[in-house]
Amino acid sequence: MQISDILEKLQSNHNLRTLTSLRREGLYVFHENHKMLNFAGNDYLNLADDTNLKQEFLSHIHSHNFFFSSSSSRSLSGNFEIYNMLESFLANFFTNKECLLFNSGYHLNVSCISALSNLPNTLFLADKLIHASMIDGLLCGNARFKRFAHNDMEELENLLESYANDYERIIILTEALFSMDGDFAHIKQIVKLKQSYQNVFLYVDEAHSVGAIGVDGLGLLKDMGIDYEIDFIIFTFGKAIASVGACVLCANEYKDFFINKARGLIYSTALPPINIAFSAFILSKILSFQKKRENLKKISHLFKSCLLSRGIESLGEAHIVSLIIGDNEKAIQFAKGLMERGFYAPAIREPSVPKGKERIRFSLNSDLKKEQILDLQKAILESIK
Incomplete structure (x- = not known):
C-alpha cells in the first residue's frame, strides 16, 4: 500500500489529522482572526498566560540557568x-x-x-x-x-x-x-x-x-x-x-x-x-495556587451540572469532560459548530479513543467564569440541534 493510499483512506474515514495554526491570548485562541474560548488546552490553572508570574521568573533567574x-x-x-x-x-x-x-x-x-x-x-x-x-x-x-x-x-x-x-x-x-x-x-x-x-x-x-x-x-x-x-x-x-x-x-x-x-x-x-x-x-509556588484549584473544582462541577440539567450525558469526574458522539464525521461537524459559536474544542477520534467512542473533550481551567460556562452550554445545545 502506498502512502497516498493510506492518507486517502484516512481522509475517506474522516480521520485525517492536520495541524491548525493558532494564536493564544489569555483564555482565547485565534484562528484566521476568529476568536474562540479555548477548551482544548491542559493549562488547568491558567498559569502559562500569567504575565506577572513569567516576569517574576525572568527577573530572578540566575545566569547559570539562562x-x-x-x-x-x-x-x-x-x-x-x-x-x-x-x-x-x-x-x-x-x-x-x-x-x-x-x-x-x-x-x-x-x-x-x-x-x-x-x-x-x-x-x-x-x-x-x-x-x-x-x-x-x-x-x-x-x-x-x-x-x-x-x-x-x-x-x-x-x-x-x-x-x-x-x-x-x-x-x-x-x-x-x-x-x-x-x-x-x-x-x-x-x-x-x-x-x-x-x-x-x-x-x-x-x-x-x-x-x-x-x-x-x-x-x-x-x-x-x-x-x-x-x-x-x-x-x-x-x-x-x-x-x-x-x-x-x-x-x-x-x-x-x-x-x-x-x-x-x-x-x-x-x-x-x-x-x-x-x-x-x-x-x-505550588501550595499558593490552592484557590485556583478550588475554582477549577467549582467550574468543573458547574459545567457537569449544566449538562445534566439539560439531559446531556457526559463523561468526567473532574476538569476533563467529554461528550460521546460516536462517529468521526459527526464529531468533526459538532466541533465546527462550536467553533462557529466561539468555542474551540476539536473532535477526538480514533486511535486516541476507541472506535465508536469519538467525542468532544472539554479541558477546563480555573479562570473560566460562570457566564462563559453558561454560554458554552447554550452553544452545545444549539450544536446538538
Whole structure:
C-alpha cells in the first residue's frame, strides 16, 4: 500500500489529522482572526498566560540557568545543577522516593516501561484506557502484558490471582485521572489488591492531576495519603505546571536502573536549563495556587451540572469532560459548530479513543467564569440541534 493510499483512506474515514495554526491570548485562541474560548488546552490553572508570574521568573533567574539549550545528554555534559536541585526538591515531598527528570511524559513512559519490560519474568497488567505512551512502552519493550477493562477491579483481581505465582514481578499500569474519560482510577482498591501480594508493583501516571488536584497540588496520590504505596509515580510538567518535561518518583534502586536503561534519557539532549528552572519556580509556588484549584473544582462541577440539567450525558469526574458522539464525521461537524459559536474544542477520534467512542473533550481551567460556562452550554445545545 502506498502512502497516498493510506492518507486517502484516512481522509475517506474522516480521520485525517492536520495541524491548525493558532494564536493564544489569555483564555482565547485565534484562528484566521476568529476568536474562540479555548477548551482544548491542559493549562488547568491558567498559569502559562500569567504575565506577572513569567516576569517574576525572568527577573530572578540566575545566569547559570539562562541557557536555551543543554547541548548534551545528562549523562555527558548536560547535567546542569538545576536538574539535581529540582529532583531533590520533589523527592523531599515523598517518603523513600527519589526523582528523575525526563524531557516529556511520552519520553518517560516509553523509556521506563520499556526498560522495566526487560526485567526477567515480569508481567504488566494494564488498564485498557492507559495513555498511548504507556502502550508504546509495552510494545517497544516487547513486554508480556494483559489488559483489564477500564477500572474493572474484579477483572484485575482475577488476573492477579491467575498470574501472581507465575511471575517474579507484576506491574499494574494506570492513570490517576484518565486523560480521555476524565474519571479517576480506583486507586485505593488497587492498593488493597497490591497489599495481598509481595511481587506486585504500581505504576501511576499523574499527568492530568499533578498541580490541579490536592490541597498541596502534588496530585491525587499525595492527597489521598497513599503515595508511599505507589512504586512509580509519574508527573508531567506540560499541563497544570505550565512548563515542559516530566519526572518519575521511585525507589533509589529504580532511579539508578533508569539512568542506565531508559533510552529516552540516555540518548536525548536534555531539556534547556531555563525550562527546568521554570518548572522548579512553579513547583516552589505550588501550595499558593490552592484557590485556583478550588475554582477549577467549582467550574468543573458547574459545567457537569449544566449538562445534566439539560439531559446531556457526559463523561468526567473532574476538569476533563467529554461528550460521546460516536462517529468521526459527526464529531468533526459538532466541533465546527462550536467553533462557529466561539468555542474551540476539536473532535477526538480514533486511535486516541476507541472506535465508536469519538467525542468532544472539554479541558477546563480555573479562570473560566460562570457566564462563559453558561454560554458554552447554550452553544452545545444549539450544536446538538
